[in-house]
Amino acid sequence: MANPGGTERTKLNRISHKASHDVSDLYSILDDNLVAHVGLVQDGRPLVIPMAYGRVDDIIYLHGSSGSRLMRLLAEQPEVCVSITELRALKVARSTFNSGMHYRSVVIFGKASLVSDADKDKALSAVSNAMIPGRVQEVRANTKKELAATIIISLPLDECSVKISVNEIDDDEQDLNKGTWAGTVPFISTIGEPIPADEEAAGLEVPESVKRLSKRS
C-alpha cells in the first residue's frame, strides 16, 4: 500500500521542502508527469535510464527503450530507485546561496518485476494512457508479436517519499531592504499544435485524444 514517507529511507529531514504523507499528492505528481529516471546497479555501478511510465492504483508500469539489456540486469539485481521530478519555478533569492528551484518530486524504492505476458496488454495500455488518455481506444489492438517484443517492468508504490517545495523565498534578514529584487519565475509547460505525420494524416481530423491534450495543458 502506498504510504509516502513511511520508512527510514523515505523520511525527510530537511526543512526547505515539505515532506508530504498524502497519497493524493503522490498520485498527482505521478499522474502529471511523463518520464521517470530509473536507477539500477550494474556490476556494482549505478545506471540511470529514463523511462515512460503509467500508474494503475498503487503500481507503476515502466517502459524503456533498452529492453533486453534491462531484462538481463533486473534478473540479476531487481532493486531499483525511481525518481520523478517536476520543476515548477525558479526561486530567485537575494543571494546565490538561497536561490534554487521549486519542484515536486517522488522517489520510489523497491524490487521491480517483469510484467508477465498475460498482463502486458494492460500494462502497455497504462503507459499509453498516461501519455495520451484514450488513445488506446482509437487504434488497433496490439499484436502478439508486439507484446512479445515489449518489455515492461512493474514497481509497487510501497516505499516512497514525496517532496513539495514550500513556495517561499527564504532570504537572510540582513539581505532585506538593500534594494535587491527577489521572487519566483514560474515554468509553464504547454502543448503545441499537432503536426500530422504524412499526407494521409493531414487529410484526417485530429483525433479526440490529441485534442483533449491541448485543452488539458
Next chain:
Amino acid sequence: MANPGGTERTKLNRISHKASHDVSDLYSILDDNLVAHVGLVQDGRPLVIPMAYGRVDDIIYLHGSSGSRLMRLLAEQPEVCVSITELRALKVARSTFNSGMHYRSVVIFGKASLVSDADKDKALSAVSNAMIPGRVQEVRANTKKELAATIIISLPLDECSVKISVNEIDDDEQDLNKGTWAGTVPFISTIGEPIPADEEAAGLEVPESVKRLSKRS
C-alpha cells in the same frame, strides 16, 4: 575530453534514436536543461537524486539538497551515472506499440569528486549561471559560512552518450491508409511572469537577468 559515445557502455545500438558523437549536441542538451538525475550505489542498492547543475567546459558541477548524506555516500562509492532528459514531443503513431516520446538525452558515467573549498565559489557560480545567467553579478558575494555549508560535486564529461530522437513516425506499412491519424504533438516550455517575493521586491524593477529569461524562452 568529451567524446560522446566513445566507450563500450556509451555506444548505442538502437536505431529509433540517433546516437550523436557531436560535442556541440552534448553541450546544447546540457546547457538547455536544469535538472540532472544522479544515480549512486548505497549499500549495494541504487539511489537516484535530482540535482541542479551547471557546465564549465568539459566538467559539470552538481548541487543537491541532501548535502551531508551525499558526501558520506560519495566518500564510499564515487561512481555515478548522471542522466539528463529533455522531452520534446509526443509521438502519436497509428498503434500503441509505435507511439512514444521524442527526446534529447545525455547519460554521463564517471567518478564524482567533491569540489574543494578553493573552487566552490566558481562551481556555485556555474550552477547559478545555468539557472539564471548573469544573476551572480547582481547579488552580494557568497559568505565563507555559506560556502562551507555548500556541497557541490564535479564530474568530467569523459564518458557519456548523447541520444537525439529522429523526429519521425515509424508506423508499420499495414497500418497506413486505414484512416488512422498519426503525428507529433510538441511540448512547449515557457517562462511565466516573475512574481515578486515581498513588498520590497514589488517596489523594485525586475532585474536584467530575470528579464532575459523571459526573452530566451
